[in-house]
Amino acid sequence: MAVTVSEVAKHAGVSPMTVSRVVNGSPRVSPATRQRVEEAVAELGYVPNRLARGLTQRRTGVLGLIVPDIANPFYTLLVSGVEKVAARASCHVLLCNTHGDLARERDYLEDMIAFRADGVLIAPVSDQSRSSLRTLRQHKVPVVLIDRTVQGFESDLVQGDSVAGARRLVDHLIELGHKRIAMITENPAVSTARDRYQGYCDALEAAGIAVNPDYVVPSNAIDPEHVRNATRRLLNLPDRPSAVFAVNNVAALGVAEAVRDEGLTIPDDLALVCFDDLDYASRLYPFLTVMAQPAETFGTITRRATGRAP
Amino acid sequence: MAVTVSEVAKHAGVSPMTVSRVVNGSPRVSPATRQRVEEAVAELGYVPNRLARGLTQRRTGVLGLIVPDIANPFYTLLVSGVEKVAARASCHVLLCNTHGDLARERDYLEDMIAFRADGVLIAPVSDQSRSSLRTLRQHKVPVVLIDRTVQGFESDLVQGDSVAGARRLVDHLIELGHKRIAMITENPAVSTARDRYQGYCDALEAAGIAVNPDYVVPSNAIDPEHVRNATRRLLNLPDRPSAVFAVNNVAALGVAEAVRDEGLTIPDDLALVCFDDLDYASRLYPFLTVMAQPAETFGTITRRATGRAP
DNA sequence: CTGTTAGCGCTTTCAT
DNA sequence: ATGAAAGCGCTAACAG
Numbered sequence: 001m002a003v004t005v006s007e008v009a010k011h012a013g014v015s016p017m018t019v020s021r022v023v024n025g026s027p028r029v030s031p032a033t034r035q036r037v038e039e040a041v042a043e044l045g046y047v048p049n050r051l052a053r054g055l056t057q058r059r060t061g062v063l064g065l066i067v068p069d070i071a072n073p074f075y076t077l078l079v080s081g082v083e084k085v086a087a088r089a090s091c092h093v094l095l096c097n098t099h100g101d102l103a104r105e106r107d108y109l110e111d112m113i114a115f116r117a118d119g120v121l122i123a124p125v126s127d128q129s130r131s132s133l134r135t136l137r138q139h140k141v142p143v144v145l146i147d148r149t150v151q152g153f154e155s156d157l158v159q160g161d162s163v164a165g166a167r168r169l170v171d172h173l174i175e176l177g178h179k180r181i182a183m184i185t186e187n188p189a190v191s192t193a194r195d196r197y198q199g200y201c202d203a204l205e206a207a208g209i210a211v212n213p214d215y216v217v218p219s220n221a222i223d224p225e226h227v228r229n230a231t232r233r234l235l236n237l238p239d240r241p242s243a244v245f246a247v248n249n250v251a252a253l254g255v256a257e258a259v260r261d262e263g264l265t266i267p268d269d270l271a272l273v274c275f276d277d278l279d280y281a282s283r284l285y286p287f288l289t290v291m292a293q294p295a296e297t298f299g300t301i302t303r304r305a306t307g308r309a310p
Numbered sequence: 311m312a313v314t315v316s317e318v319a320k321h322a323g324v325s326p327m328t329v330s331r332v333v334n335g336s337p338r339v340s341p342a343t344r345q346r347v348e349e350a351v352a353e354l355g356y357v358p359n360r361l362a363r364g365l366t367q368r369r370t371g372v373l374g375l376i377v378p379d380i381a382n383p384f385y386t387l388l389v390s391g392v393e394k395v396a397a398r399a400s401c402h403v404l405l406c407n408t409h410g411d412l413a414r415e416r417d418y419l420e421d422m423i424a425f426r427a428d429g430v431l432i433a434p435v436s437d438q439s440r441s442s443l444r445t446l447r448q449h450k451v452p453v454v455l456i457d458r459t460v461q462g463f464e465s466d467l468v469q470g471d472s473v474a475g476a477r478r479l480v481d482h483l484i485e486l487g488h489k490r491i492a493m494i495t496e497n498p499a500v501s502t503a504r505d506r507y508q509g510y511c512d513a514l515e516a517a518g519i520a521v522n523p524d525y526v527v528p529s530n531a532i533d534p535e536h537v538r539n540a541t542r543r544l545l546n547l548p549d550r551p552s553a554v555f556a557v558n559n560v561a562a563l564g565v566a567e568a569v570r571d572e573g574l575t576i577p578d579d580l581a582l583v584c585f586d587d588l589d590y591a592s593r594l595y596p597f598l599t600v601m602a603q604p605a606e607t608f609g610t611i612t613r614r615a616t617g618r619a620p
Numbered sequence: 621c622t623g624t625t626a627g628c629g630c631t632t633t634c635a636t
Numbered sequence: 637a638t639g640a641a642a643g644c645g646c647t648a649a650c651a652g
Contacts, residue, residue, distance in 0.1 A: 002449065004629055015639045020631060030637060031459060045448065050424040051370065052629035054361045055644045062404075071390045080381045083407045087414075095405040097393045106396075111402060114360040138355060139312065145464060224593075244527075249590075256594055280559075281591035282381060283534075284566055284598075314645055325623045330647060338621060362645035365628045 003046045012040035023048055053266075054116060064112040064120040066096040066105065067146075069222060073279035074249055075123065075294050078146065081296035082121060089176050091118065100222050106132040113139045120144070126189035127151040148297055149191040160293040162192045162275070166199025166245065169273040169291050173243045174207045178271060181209070182234055182241035184251040186221035193221070196247050197276060219254070223248055227254025228261070235262045246274035252288060253278065313356045314385050322350035333358055363419070364426060374430040375420040376406040376415065377456075379532060381591035384559055384605050385433065388456065391606035392431060401428065410435050410532045416442040423449045430454070436499035437461040456608055459501040470504045476509025476555065479583040479601050483553045484517045488581060491519070492544055492551035494561040496531035502576040503531070506585060527566070531557055537564025538571070545572045545580075556584035562598060563588065 005016040005023075009171075012019065014033055019031050022037040023046075040046070054105040065082050067075040079095065085094050094117065096108040105125050109132045112120050119142040124133065130153045136143055145157045173181050186193040197216075204211055207224045217234050219227045227246075231254060234241065245251035252274035259270055266272050266287045277292035278285075314480045315326040315333075322329065324343055327504045331339050333356075334345040339347075350356070364370040375392050377385040389405065396403050406418040406425065415435050422430050429452040434443065440463045446453055455467045483491050493510045507526075514521055527544050529537045537556075541564060544551065556562035562584035569580055576582050576597045587602035588595075 002629090006629080007629090016629090017631080017639060018637085024631090028637060033637080037340075045445070047420060047423045047449065049365075049426065049629050051361045051364045051426055052644090053631075055359075055365060055629080055646090056631040058644080060361065070393065071386055071589070076381055076386050080407065081403070083380065083405065087407075090585075092425070093405050095389070095393065095403050097390065110357060111360075113357045115402070116359065116361055135355070138356065217647085253590055253593060278590055278594070279381070280563055280588055281594050283563060284588070284591050284595040288594075312645090315647090316645080324646090327623060327647075328621090331622090340621060343621085359645050362628090363647075365630090365645080368628080425642045574646090 002049070003044045003155060004049075005046075007042045008037065008044055008046045011044060012036045024268075035168075037218060058116065058118050059118055061091050062094055062115060062117050063091050064094045064096065064108070064115075064122075066098060066108055066112075066120065066122040066124075068098050068100045068123060070097045071097070072248075072250055072276075073265075073281070074276040074293070077277075077279060077295035078123070078298050081298060084296075087290060089234040098125055100167075100220075102126070102128055102132075107131070109136050112136065112141060117141060121146055123147045124150050126187060127191070129153075130187060147192060151191075156287045158298045163199040163202070164197030165291040165293075166196040166204045167273060167291065168199075170200050170203035170245055170276070171206075172289065173245065174203060174209070176243075176271065178243040179209055180212075180215070180239065180241040181243045181245060182212075182215035182217060183247065184217050184219050184221070184227060184231065184250070184255060185247050186219055192275075193247055196245075200245055214268060215241055218245075219251055221251045224250055224254040224257065227251045228258045231255045231258035232261060235259070235264065241270070243271035243273070246272065249274055249276040249278045249290070252290075253281075254289070312359070313354045313358075314359075317337055317511045318347065318350045318354055318356045318445060321354060321458045322347045332438075343378055368426065370402060370426050370429055372402050372404055372425060372427050374406065374418070374425075374427040374432075376408060376422075376430065376432040376434075378408050378410045378433060378435060379560075380405070380407045382560055383591070384457075384586040384603070387587075387589060387605035388433070388608050391608060394606075409436055410530075412436070412438055412442075415439060419443070419446050422446065427451060431456055433457045434460050436497060437501070438499060439463075457502060461501075468608045469502075473509040473512070474504030475585060475601040475603075476506040478509075479599065480510050480513035480555055481516075482599065483555065483581060483583060484513060484519070486581065488553040489519055490522075490525070490549065490551040491553045492525035492527060492557060493555045493557065494527050494529050494531070494537060494541065494565060495557050496529055496561070500531075501583075503553070506555075510555055521603045525551055529557075529561055533566040534560055534567065537561045538568045541565045541568035542571060544583070545569065545574070550579070553581035553583070556582065559584055559586040559588045559600070562600075566595075566598070 005019045008019045009016040022034050083093050098105040121144050123146045128173050130150050133153050145155045149161050188194050217230050219230045273289040275291045277290050315329045318329045319326045332344050368592050373396050396562045408415040412435050431454050433456045440460050443463050455465045457469050497505050527540050556565050583599040585601045587600050
């Protein structure tokens with residue numbers, strides 16, 4: 001049985017309430033009693049029970065952070081940033097990895113309600129996350145969307161500009177003289193995939209290049225192997241693209257491996273650009289042009305998004 | 311105010327206890343009442359409060375995971391693995407990043423007591439983590455050490471064999487004909503640093519090569535920039551080493567960048583081997599020999615370590 | 621099978 | 637400045 005307020009109180013010859021006041025730094029305690037209580041706390045090794053505290057105060061100091069893939073350097077940096085900010089605010093981070101799975105996401109969101117998280121930061125799986133997010137909100141848990149919007153769900157939001165970023169990356173390829181530019185996309189229910197595809201089309205259109213459906217390759221963008229296989233088919237087209245825009249870093253990795261599989265090299269045989277940094281990887285492998293987002297600071301800034309259908 | 315057992319109970323015309331039984335899947339409930347309760351739960355959108363539950367049951371379903379650097383791919387994989395196992399056990403992971411800072415680690419460990427974590431997995435900062443770990447144990451929180459032992463603290467442990475791993479890496483260099491082999495080390499209060507240095511020395515000795523103190527470079531092994539600078543001095547020695555053994559992946563990254571700074575290349579001008587995988591990075595950059603540890607499965611296996619002084 | 625009582629450890633509220 | 641009482645939401649332990 002752990003040490004409780006009452007035991008400390010007895011030890012210090014005061015009431016539990018006074019112990020509570022001291023522990024929480026209330027000024028309404030005389031220096032003398034404060035000292036006696038502090039000694040008792042130290043002597044007994046008292047550590048306040050945050051479950052009990054959360055129950056009465058209805059604040060737990062816990063933030064839920066829900067991402068599709070912790071191992072993805074983009075989310076890793078994000079987690080890192082959120083953890084840093086949370087620590088400054090004396091908060092703790094409950095980390096949840098959905099693996100892009102809606103059911104798991106739903107469960108985790110319900111858990112956030114159950115744990116009475118003070119708030120939830122989430123990079124949602126897709127637009128289909130809407131219903132679980134609504135449930136969360138019904139339970140008054142503040143939500144901030146990260147990186148992705150959700151159709152039909154208005155919320156505070158932290159994200160980069162995918163349309164403009166994609167546009168810049170593809171413009172860059174066009175300036176280098178590329179005309180046969182492919183894109184590895186992902187599920188259009190993911191807002192960033194939609195936006196980046198939009199930027200890709202905009203850039204091509206502005207340059208008077210028609211979008212070639214053969215050059216738009218769907219992928220899951222979560223598993224590099226999946227992308228690798230999809231890309232191999234692309235590289236074996238009779239009219240092989242000279243450049244590829246990957247929807248994100250994982251896709252880029254898959255492309256890089258497919259290129260190597262085919263005995264080709266980057267950037268000689270194929271130019272590769274992508275969204276999101278590969279962090280450590282890109283420091284070692286400078287042949288990749290990335291639109292790095294400040295993932296680590298995504299935990300600090302906020303703006304309002306409409307969540308309307310496009 | 312959130313929905314409580316009592317409200318559900320009233321709604322279903324039963325006692326709170328019966329609601330509790332249904333929610334927790336107790337078999338001692340008639341099918342009829344069970345159904346009525348379930349309907350009430352659904353109708354009111356009841357989600358049990360896990361703080362309250364934790365208070366009575368003294369189990370929270372929360373595991374603390376404490377690592378020095380989430381952004382390090384080794385720990386990222388570890389986190390990923392732990393999260394996976396925890397999810398299977400319906401547990402949640404409270405993630406804490408110490409940044410190799412003892413004070414922060416102490417605070418986090420105290421928080422784990424406060425939150426009544428069911429257990430703590432920790433890759434400790436160094437041998438100096440001992441006192442906070444003892445406090446944790448006094449409070450009956452089960453601890454498992456990951457990757458690193460702590461002198462004077464016996465505990466369950468998950469780790470790879472650093473001595474043998476280092477030995478193999480350096481043997482490999484020797485087989486390739488290298489004689490001038492440097493090592494980037496870190497704080498000897500970190501068990502893996504000690505062990506890997508041991509393996510390095512063993513390998514050299516077995517080959518009849520004397521350990522050259524100039525070739526043993528201390529670093530913090532947390533910040534690639536620090537390693538980068540330390541390595542540059544190494545590369546400017548009159549008798550430059552032909553190979554480097556980096557104590558871990560971060561150190562290897564720093565070395566790789568220093569090599570590039572000096573206008574040299576790997577592996578032509580310098581062979582580089584290291585402990586721990588760089589994950590995504592090493593898939594793109596195959597010039598690096600790594601002793602990859604199964605970081606992701608470090609969350610599943612356990613053995614007993616003595617924690618005696620070496 | 622179901623309900624009652626009591627209490628987990630803390631803090632709010634109201635006294636003093 | 638300090639304390640007493642009540643209750644946060646839930647579940648053990650015991651009825652019946």
